[in-house]
Amino acid sequence: MSKFPKNFLWGGATAANQLEGAYDRDGKGLSVADLMPGGKDRFEILTSENFNWELDDTRIYPNHRGIEHYDRFKEDIALFGEMGFKCYRFSIAWSRIFPQGDELEPNEAGLKFYDQLIDECLKHGIEPVVTISHYEMPLNLVKKYGGWKNRQLINFYERYAEVVLSRYHTKVKYWMTFNEINSASHVPALSQGLVKSNGAKDYKNVAQAWHNQFVASAKAVQFAHALNPELQVGCMIIYGTTYSMDSNPVNEMATIIENQEFNYYCADVQVRGKYPAYTERFLSSKGVNFSDLEIAEGDLALLETNTVDYIGFSYYMSAVIDVTQDTPETVGGNLMGGVRNPFLKQSDWGWQIDPEGLRIAMNNLYNRYNVPLFIVENGLGAHDKVDENGYVADDYRISYLRDHIEAIGRALEDGVDVMGYTPWGCIDLVSASTGEMSKRYGFIYVDLDDEGNGTLNRSKKKSFDWYKQVIATNGEDL
Numbered sequence: 001m002s003k004f005p006k007n008f009l010w011g012g013a014t015a016a017n018q019l020e021g022a023y024d025r026d027g028k029g030l031s032v033a034d035l036m037p038g039g040k041d042r043f044e045i046l047t048s049e050n051f052n053w054e055l056d057d058t059r060i061y062p063n064h065r066g067i068e069h070y071d072r073f074k075e076d077i078a079l080f081g082e083m084g085f086k087c088y089r090f091s092i093a094w095s096r097i098f099p100q101g102d103e104l105e106p107n108e109a110g111l112k113f114y115d116q117l118i119d120e121c122l123k124h125g126i127e128p129v130v131t132i133s134h135y136e137m138p139l140n141l142v143k144k145y146g147g148w149k150n151r152q153l154i155n156f157y158e159r160y161a162e163v164v165l166s167r168y169h170t171k172v173k174y175w176m177t178f179n180e181i182n183s184a185s186h187v188p189a190l191s192q193g194l195v196k197s198n199g200a201k202d203y204k205n206v207a208q209a210w211h212n213q214f215v216a217s218a219k220a221v222q223f224a225h226a227l228n229p230e231l232q233v234g235c236m237i238i239y240g241t242t243y244s245m246d247s248n249p250v251n252e253m254a255t256i257i258e259n260q261e262f263n264y265y266c267a268d269v270q271v272r273g274k275y276p277a278y279t280e281r282f283l284s285s286k287g288v289n290f291s292d293l294e295i296a297e298g299d300l301a302l303l304e305t306n307t308v309d310y311i312g313f314s315y316y317m318s319a320v321i322d323v324t325q326d327t328p329e330t331v332g333g334n335l336m337g338g339v340r341n342p343f344l345k346q347s348d349w350g351w352q353i354d355p356e357g358l359r360i361a362m363n364n365l366y367n368r369y370n371v372p373l374f375i376v377e378n379g380l381g382a383h384d385k386v387d388e389n390g391y392v393a394d395d396y397r398i399s400y401l402r403d404h405i406e407a408i409g410r411a412l413e414d415g416v417d418v419m420g421y422t423p424w425g426c427i428d429l430v431s432a433s434t435g436e437m438s439k440r441y442g443f444i445y446v447d448l449d450d451e452g453n454g455t456l457n458r459s460k461k462k463s464f465d466w467y468k469q470v471i472a473t474n475g476e477d478l
């Protein structure tokens, strides 16, 4: 008998800006993702002093083309269907629906695309899971309004969320309001539109942007539940299980603080409905007075009464805290790098691979919040070697995913309530942190390189048939 519940949502996850392409078609406006250049120095550029949201004609912008999913979505969804996906997590590109973000009426052509995408999923028996905003706010909202630090964005997001919720609520049950909302503590450009030239240097702007997003998210929850009480609306956080390097109490306390400030701050507000006790200490350590934030009358009550139904989270790696050494050995990571863990191996990009860390994450989250969890991202970014038939023998990916699925099984035995598992980049797509195509996560290979060369043909990797079997046996045959 499988440990996994009968209705467990096996599937895969993507984001509009990383695969659709067609960045200027059918009325779509530019989004912040369209201004992010390809290359390992992508974050260096975004966090440089003079980055000011202008295109640089000496650079490649891989999100403009993505993997041309906009034109090939039927083929892609059919492949997901062939793997037996129960669900598919994708995001709606805000800038397709409201190209400038501040219009009063939506762009019908943009909505038509998602009508078709959703219908295609349903045709293959796949439950759509929608992220309302995944690292792609309309660029105009950054240029004209300064990004999420501006409270006016609440109204623009509210209008957008209401349009898509109203249009799709009979077909889409599962929603998430903001992808990896807590990632702004490391790179606020992606989710808040904040770079140094428009306010990222002042943490007050990041904290204010979060507050505005919390309110916007609560309004979406309120609207969704009033529209259709069946709808399940989740928050979405990036979770990095964090260990103290040793039993030194100083490291242990630093680990508690890191967990609060990175892993829990946003979820505490969105799941528990109020700012946590450590808020003032956290913000003052960044030079911000909580009382200086613009919090309108009614905001706190709104947050309290419109908490999310579940926690969606991404998990790729764990981190280690050591504040007792001046120059500890460090590693790379998903937004947050950190100290090297001597017990763990690393991915090709230096992310520390830690399946048991997923079980720990699930225990921590479930026992802290007591709401269902949805693992909406997990996976291994790796260099794949493709043969002349488009086949990739990606045993390393199978082994990463197998180990993590086994860890989910142990968490289920721990009593954790998990709704589903959607590995990231189920089809190869553009990397968020580097814009590379060569950082591949998929079960499906896409013939496209970092310079934009390739046929874009899709082919099945070894992991394709493996995952199909995992789903068919509800996680028994790994």
Ligand code: BG6
Binding pocket: 015, 018, 135, 179, 180, 238, 314, 334, 377, 381, 424, 430, 431, 432, 433, 434, 439
């Ligand atoms: C998550 C994001 O942080 O990690 C995705 O939600 C992203 O958008 C994924 O693609 C993997 O990161 P990367 O940088 O390897 O693409």
